[in-house]
Amino acid sequence: MLEIRDVYKSFGKQEILKGVSLKIDKGDVVVILGPSGSGKTTLLRCINFLERSDQGHAVFGNVEVNLRTATKKQVHAIRQKIAFVFQNYNLFNNKTALENVTEGLIIGRKVPKQEAEKIGRTMLDKVGLSDKYHAYPSQLSGGQQQRVGIARALALNPDIILFDEPTSALDPELVGEVLTVMRNIAKEGTTMLVVTHEMSFARDVANTVIFMDGGSIVEQGTPKDIFTNPKEERTQQFLRRVLPADYSYDI
Amino acid sequence: MNQYFDAKYIFDSIPVLIPFLKVTFMVTGFSVLFGTLFGFLLAAAKIGKNRWANKMAHGYTTMIRCTPSIVLLFLTYYGIPYLFNQFGIDLNSIDKSVFVVITFSLQFAAAMSEVIRTAYESVDKGQYEAAVSVGLSSAQAYRRIVFPQAFVVALPNFGNSLLALIKEGALAYTIGLIDVIGKASLIISSNYNAHALEIYLALSLIYWVVSIAIEQLFSKLERIFGKGKQALKTV
Amino acid sequence: MSGGLDWGFLVKTFFIALSGAPTALAITVVALLIAAPLGFLGALTRINKIPVLHRLAQIYVSFVRGTPIIVQIFIIYSSVPILLTSLFAKFHIQADVYKVNPIWYAFIVFSLYTTATLIEVFRSAINTVNKGQLEAALSVGLTTVQAFRRIIIPQALVVALPNICTATTNLIKATSLGYAMSLQEITLKAKVAANVGYNYVEAYIDIFLIYLIICSLVEYGFKRYEKYLRTYKTVNA
Numbered sequence: 148m149l150e151i152r153d154v155y156k157s158f159g160k161q162e163i164l165k166g167v168s169l170k171i172d173k174g175d176v177v178v179i180l181g182p183s184g185s186g187k188t189t190l191l192r193c194i195n196f197l198e199r200s201d202q203g204h205a206v207f208g209n210v211e212v213n214l215r216t217a218t219k220k221q222v223h224a225i226r227q228k229i230a231f232v233f234q235n236y237n238l239f240n241n242k243t244a245l246e247n248v249t250e251g252l253i254i255g256r257k258v259p260k261q262e263a264e265k266i267g268r269t270m271l272d273k274v275g276l277s278d279k280y281h282a283y284p285s286q287l288s289g290g291q292q293q294r295v296g297i298a299r300a301l302a303l304n305p306d307i308i309l310f311d312e313p314t315s316a317l318d319p320e321l322v323g324e325v326l327t328v329m330r331n332i333a334k335e336g337t338t339m340l341v342v343t344h345e346m347s348f349a350r351d352v353a354n355t356v357i358f359m360d361g362g363s364i365v366e367q368g369t370p371k372d373i374f375t376n377p378k379e380e381r382t383q384q385f386l387r388r389v390l391p392a393d394y395s396y397d398i
Numbered sequence: 399m400n401q402y403f404d405a406k407y408i409f410d411s412i413p414v415l416i417p418f419l420k421v422t423f424m425v426t427g428f429s430v431l432f433g434t435l436f437g438f439l440l441a442a443a444k445i446g447k448n449r450w451a452n453k454m455a456h457g458y459t460t461m462i463r464c465t466p467s468i469v470l471l472f473l474t475y476y477g478i479p480y481l482f483n484q485f486g487i488d489l490n491s492i493d494k495s496v497f498v499v500i501t502f503s504l505q506f507a508a509a510m511s512e513v514i515r516t517a518y519e520s521v522d523k524g525q526y527e528a529a530v531s532v533g534l535s536s537a538q539a540y541r542r543i544v545f546p547q548a549f550v551v552a553l554p555n556f557g558n559s560l561l562a563l564i565k566e567g568a569l570a571y572t573i574g575l576i577d578v579i580g581k582a583s584l585i586i587s588s589n590y591n592a593h594a595l596e597i598y599l600a601l602s603l604i605y606w607v608v609s610i611a612i613e614q615l616f617s618k619l620e621r622i623f624g625k626g627k628q629a630l631k632t633v
Numbered sequence: 634m635s636g637g638l639d640w641g642f643l644v645k646t647f648f649i650a651l652s653g654a655p656t657a658l659a660i661t662v663v664a665l666l667i668a669a670p671l672g673f674l675g676a677l678t679r680i681n682k683i684p685v686l687h688r689l690a691q692i693y694v695s696f697v698r699g700t701p702i703i704v705q706i707f708i709i710y711s712s713v714p715i716l717l718t719s720l721f722a723k724f725h726i727q728a729d730v731y732k733v734n735p736i737w738y739a740f741i742v743f744s745l746y747t748t749a750t751l752i753e754v755f756r757s758a759i760n761t762v763n764k765g766q767l768e769a770a771l772s773v774g775l776t777t778v779q780a781f782r783r784i785i786i787p788q789a790l791v792v793a794l795p796n797i798c799t800a801t802t803n804l805i806k807a808t809s810l811g812y813a814m815s816l817q818e819i820t821l822k823a824k825v826a827a828n829v830g831y832n833y834v835e836a837y838i839d840i841f842l843i844y845l846i847i848c849s850l851v852e853y854g855f856k857r858y859e860k861y862l863r864t865y866k867t868v869n870a
Contacts (some may be wrong), residue, residue, distance in 0.1 A: 197527050225533065231531035237524035241546045251532025254542060303532060403715060452865065464848035466809035469820065476833040525645050561698075568701035569810075579704070595711040600699045601710060609699030 148173045148338065154193055154203035154214060156186075159189075161268075163189045164200070166361040171355075176339045178349040179375075180357035182385060186344055187342040188234075190359075191309045195231050196222045226258070230300035236292040238284040238299075244271060245280040248299045256303075266366040270298035274328045289322030297328055300314065301337075308332075310341040343385075346390060350374055358382045407596035408603070411585060415604060421577040425495055426564055429502035433563075436503060437510025455511065457551055462508035467566040471501045475573045498570040507558040517552035518544075550624050557616030568605070579605060597609055608619050643835040650823035654777045654847065656736065657818045659809040662806060664743035671744075672751025688751060697749035702742075705812050709742045720858050731840060735814040742814075743804060750800045758793035791862050798855035802848045809844070820844055 149171045156164040171177050179187045188199045192198040193214060200214040207228060212221045215289045221321065238247050248267035252258040258266070261287040271280060274294040284292055293313055298307045314322045315328070326348055333352050334341060343349065349356050351369045358379070374390075377383045412427050430541045438519040443455035462470070475497045479489040529539035582601045675693075675758035678686040697705065717730040762785050770780035812821040820840050 195531055197531070219536075224532070225532050226531060229531075231528070233524055233528060234526060237522070237528035239525060239528065239543050241543070241550070250542070251534065252527070254538050255533025255535075297530075299532060361588075446847040460849070460852075463846045464806075464852075465841055466806035466820070466844060468809050469837060469844060472833065473837045473841060476837060480834045537811060568703050579701075595715065597706065598704060598711060599708040601705045602696070605701060605704060606696055606699040610695065613699075 148208065149194075149340075150206040151190075152204045152206070154190065156189055156193055156198060156203075157201060163225045164193065167203075167359070169357060169364065169367075171251055171338060171340060173306075174336045175355060176333045176341065176353045176368075177193060177355045177357060178353040179340070179342045179359055180267055180344075180346075180349060180356045180385070181365075184253045185359045187359050187360040188311050191231075191311050191340065191342055194357050195226060195229055195230055195309060197231075216219045224261060227303075228306045230302050230303045230305035230308045231295050232293070232313050234309045235316050235334070236284070236289070238287075238295055240284055243281045243283055244276060244287070244295045244298075247284070247295055248302045251299065251303050266302050267298075269300045271295070273301065273331075275324070287353065288321060289317045290324045293317065293325045297332070299323070301332065307338040307340060310339060312342050312344065314345060316341065346374075346387070358385065360385070374387055399423070404593065404596060407593045408600045411582070411597050411600045412433035414485065414585065415578050415581055415600060418576065418578045419579040420519055420565060421495070421575065421580075421605065422564070424569055425502065425570060425575070425577065426560075428499045429506050429563060429567070430560065432499065432503035433506025434510050434622070437514055440511030441514035441518065441611075442509060443536070443593060445518060457513055459508045461616050462505055467501070467505060468569050468572060470505060471573060474501045474504070478633070488553070490530065494573050494575050496571075498567070498575055502567055504564065506559065506563050509562070512553040513552050513559060514548075517548040519553070521547045521552045546623075553620050553623060554616060557612065560616075561612055564608065566610070637836055638838075639667065639830075639832055642830065642832045643839060646823055646826045646832070646836055647842065649826045649837045650836070650843050651817050653819035654786045654818060654843060655820040656816065657805060657811075658847075660736065660739045660743055660808050660811070660818070662815075663805050664747045665738050666739070667744040667800065668747035668751050671748045673755050675748065675752035676755035676759060677826065680759055685715065694749045694752050697746055697754075702746055702807050703810050703813060705746060706738075706742050706810055707823045709745075710738055710814050713738060713741065734814045735811070738814045739808070739811055739816050743807065744808065747800065747804055749805070751797075754800060755789070756792050756794040758789040758796070761792045791859070795856060796864065798852060798859075800846070802851055805847060805851065809840075 150169070150297060154164050154166045155162075167186070167190055169177070177250060179190070180287040181187050189198060193200045193203070196214075196217065204318060205212050205214055205225070206278060207225060210224075213383045214380070220358045235262070238244075241248060242250060245264065245267050248270055249260070249263040250259075250264060253260055254261035261324055268277075268280065274297055276291060276298070279287060279291060279295075280290075284295070285296065293316075297308075299347070311330070314325050317325065322345070326345060328346065329339075329341070330352055341353070353370050355367060356370050356373040358365045358377075358381075359382050366373065366377060373382065374386065407609075440458065442453045443451035446452065453586045475494075478497065478500070480491075525543050525547065526539050529543040530536065534542065567577075568579050570577055571583060574580070576584070578601060582597050584596050587599075661696050668683040677683075678690050681687070714730045714733075717733075720726075721728055721730065726748045766784055766788065767777075767780055770784040771777070774823045775783065808818055809820040812820045812824065815821070824833075828855075
């Protein structure tokens with residue numbers, strides 16, 4: 148459903164992405180792992196045109212766009228199909244939780260206000276925030292804010308949701324509530340591309356795990372392949388560092 | 399010269415002076431209008447990527463910041479007619495208030511360009527990114543998400559600049575504008591300089607009240623517009 | 634005033650105006666020296682909510698910040714002679730109050746003005762220093778005075794410096810209003826020189842240049858000092 152081909156991106160002299168290609172089918176949950184600075188976040192941002200790639204293509208359904216030269220119209224069309232969940236939530240500070248969720252529907256998609264609010268409430272209910280419709284972001288905890296962020300993405304009924312380290316800005320005790328929401332929507336068949344450091348999520352939820360390092364994909368496969376039987380030296384090293392010694396892959 | 403102090407003069411002069419606030423407010427109003435428009439242009443130049451525009455805008459701001467209002471006032475008052483004179487255009491019949499408005503527009507623009515720039519930069523880039531990621535166009539993202547937040551940040555600084563403008567505007571009397579201060583000097587000279595102190599005290603009371611009123615107005619506006627922000631205090 | 638600028642006059646008057654700079658700077662320095670301790674004390678009364686005094690400080694700041702400085706100058710310039718005359722009469726002092734050098738009035742006006750500014754600058758700066766800093770200092774056995782001198786003030790100073798810089802440049806600019814007290818500073822000197830041949834444009838260009846130079850130097854100096862303090866601060870952090 149979404150295919151990315153040969154994405155390159157540099158910031159100044161620093162090459163961040165050195166030709167990354169990947170393919171995601173409908174209903175897939177793809178998790179990207181890798182040390183910080185490996186280009187995971189930049190890849191996600193390039194897919195959503197938050198950064199302009201130096202080179203690369205995206206194939207969406209049967210439409211192909213050049214990631215470097217895409218027109219405003221193409222960018223807008225792609226963004227209509229992709230939703231994004233940010234590391235630091237980026238909730239609109241001047242809008243309530245419900246307004247955050249409906250903003251894209253009402254303004255971006257011209258959905259009538261009443262209908263948009265109905266969708267908004269459903270989505271906030273889904274992430275367990277039925278009592279926070281009218282709270283402003285500053286009144287919510289980090290975990291609650293990120294759940295609004297996920298509801299905002301879900302409300303757009305996107306073909307795919309990109310998650311950029313959705314739990315890494317959260318206090319440890321708040322990570323659980325966000326992961327639970329993510330597990331639930333994965334179960335419902337939402338297509339997800341997730342950059343995260345949460346190994347348990349990758350192990351339990353993903354159908355594909357991608358290991359990135361130094362701006363390219365080192366290895367990819369099922370969670371079982373990657374966690375129990377990594378082929379590449381760099382993957383093994385990384386896993387040894389991030390996984391507890393007694394961590395085993397049970398199925 | 400009979401130099402005794404009589405508070406009666408304070409209260410007698412206040413009602414005479416107050417109608418002349420109209421002139422003060424009018425000059426202030428036009429300066430705010432033109433100054434804000436020019437300030438937007440300067441801020442755009444500072445935020446934008448053009449290096450020359452950037453340097454010019456910053457240079458302009460530094461220059462104005464370093465110039466006392468009275469010097470700027472006389473520079474425009476004498477300098478602009480002089481420049482036009484070089485091209486054979488006579489500006490001597492132009493109303494003095496025009497030069498006052500030009501001076502304080504130039505000054506207010508420099509202040510506003512900083513107010514606007516800092517307000518714009520205070521809004522996290524993620525707000526814009528989140529807005530386009532949910533499908534808003536770039537213009538919509540600015541209008542609905544970035545600007546409303548920047549506006550709240552700018553509000554108190556705008557209020558401070560406005561207060562400074564009103565106070566600096568007091569110097570307009572030096573080129574002969576008859577605003578509150580101009581009127582006060584007229585009263586004093588018609589009294590042969592007697593009871594000047596009382597008139598000046600009356601003047602200071604008028605300005606003080608105006609300043610406090612504006613301060614109150616802006617803190618009220620802040621409360622009204624600071625929706626997302628306001629919650630911070632209640633948590 | 635037709636024809637080009639009188640360059641000879643422009644250059645000559647530049648130096649005449651420049652000869653007023655020491656007066657302007659002297660007033661600035663004196664006002665800052667008087668206002669700094671007063672401003673600090675005022676800030677402390679505000680922060681610690683000392684009864685009566687903190688109200689007085691608040692009203693004082695509100696008045697000085699709510700009225701044009703030219704009006705403050707008028708008030709001082711017309712009230713001090715009245716006060717002095719009655720004082721002199723009471724104590725039978727033989728002196729003519731109208732022969733006092735205007736620089737004394739300038740010292741009074743600008744010190745009072747700067748005190749109000751600095752009260753607010755110091756207040757907000759001290760407030761930014763975390764309360765834990767004071768508590769930590771007290772917990773290791775410092776007295777309150779020591780804690781302020783060694784821990785709070787050095788940190789607050791870094792925060793306050795940009796605002797002190799603004800206050801200083803504003804003060805230098807405000808001395809241009811000394812003309813209202815017949816003070817022989819930059820603006821008045823150049824204006825008097827211009828009166829002879831109506832070379833006002835040239836005179837104001839000169840004045841403009843001198844303030845530009847002085848303020849740029851002051852801002853540069855403050856930036857250097859701030860940079861120095863910041864490194865010092867991070868090294869110690």
